[in-house]
Amino acid sequence: MKTFYTADHHLHHSGMELSFGRIVETFEKPERAEIVLRRVKEVGLGPVIEPPAYDRAAIERVHTPDYLDFLQNVFAEWRAAGRDGEVWPYSWRHRSMPMLDAPPSGLDARLSYYSFDMAGSITETTWQAARRAADTALAGTDAVLSGERAAFALCRPPGHHAGRDFFGGYCYLNNAAIAAQRFLDNGHARVAIFDVDYHHGNGTQEIFYDRDDVLLASLHGDPDFEFPFHLGYARERGAGRGEGFNLNYPLPAGTGWLEWQAAFEDAHARIGAYAPTALVISLGVDAFKEDPISQFKLESEHFLTIGRRIADFALPILFVMEGGYAVDALGINAVNVLQGFEGA
Numbered sequence: 001m002k003t004f005y006t007a008d009h010h011l012h013h014s015g016m017e018l019s020f021g022r023i024v025e026t027f028e029k030p031e032r033a034e035i036v037l038r039r040v041k042e043v044g045l046g047p048v049i050e051p052p053a054y055d056r057a058a059i060e061r062v063h064t065p066d067y068l069d070f071l072q073n074v075f076a077e078w079r080a081a082g083r084d085g086e087v088w089p090y091s092w093r094h095r096s097m098p099m100l101d102a103p104p105s106g107l108d109a110r111l112s113y114y115s116f117d118m119a120g121s122i123t124e125t126t127w128q129a130a131r132r133a134a135d136t137a138l139a140g141t142d143a144v145l146s147g148e149r150a151a152f153a154l155c156r157p158p159g160h161h162a163g164r165d166f167f168g169g170y171c172y173l174n175n176a177a178i179a180a181q182r183f184l185d186n187g188h189a190r191v192a193i194f195d196v197d198y199h200h201g202n203g204t205q206e207i208f209y210d211r212d213d214v215l216l217a218s219l220h221g222d223p224d225f226e227f228p229f230h231l232g233y234a235r236e237r238g239a240g241r242g243e244g245f246n247l248n249y250p251l252p253a254g255t256g257w258l259e260w261q262a263a264f265e266d267a268h269a270r271i272g273a274y275a276p277t278a279l280v281i282s283l284g285v286d287a288f289k290e291d292p293i294s295q296f297k298l299e300s301e302h303f304l305t306i307g308r309r310i311a312d313f314a315l316p317i318l319f320v321m322e323g324g325y326a327v328d329a330l331g332i333n334a335v336n337v338l339q340g341f342e343g344a
Ligand code: FKS
Pocket: 017, 018, 019, 020, 028, 119, 158, 159, 160, 161, 169, 170, 171, 197, 198, 199, 200, 227, 284, 286, 293, 322, 323, 324
């Protein structure tokens, strides 16, 4: 299987984050992609290919132009305002406050409008890195469109928390959504996104919620206790034409393989029944038992099984890297899914 990867991911590094009252080194660090890349090479998964640069049009199929302009320009604005350090939002709309339907003008107000948390900052080169992650997903999609059975887009920063016009949860551009849309724009009738990351893909859900041409199935920590909170409940099934095409599997803290697998198998069957023509896997491996920010109990061997079962879909498939923070096992876990897939 071809891996799409660019060292340009180093252009994004938030450095720090606030974790349970402490400022710590960010969990979403450049080393993550390097570890996965090293494992790809170690097992001889296949060629590693640098993605070309795509124009903004492919990304504007998913994100709004005003949001993209904001992402591109906010760092310069921050500096022009005499501020040093990186761009951090710090306050969000509470349910007691009215919902704006257009961006406000002040810098911090706009930062608040275009985000939902402060998991990651915007650095001078975050925009470039996020664009290159989207390029990575697009190049992987194009490889599959030209006949590869499957490809691996080793994207960083990740994407599934980013919505049409907001960032959050370490995500700026929704790589998996951009890939799914590209499949549709190139002749595919129905695309399924199977999100196995430990966290709910709230951005992906928001982007496709009212559509029936993309089915989203997501297994994740119950939003009643887990980030991103508020979204990801089973009752959220889609709206309008999209009713029934959004499937959430919120799972309790401590979920082990058997319970996770039961949800996975249910989602697997429903994706099969949808009869997609292409499949995008939001490949997070933070359901791993030793993940430092997660509460599930999967073991490394289970990722092989996941890959084997994904291979049972006789479909063109793009794997898109999302989360996973247990750096010692991150390469093994992510590549186990791909090796399970190839060995099946
Ligand atoms: C610990 C709390 C961390 C943010 C969690 C973000 C998870 C991101 C992810 C992605 F795939 F996007 F990378 N809160 N201080 O794993 O879902």
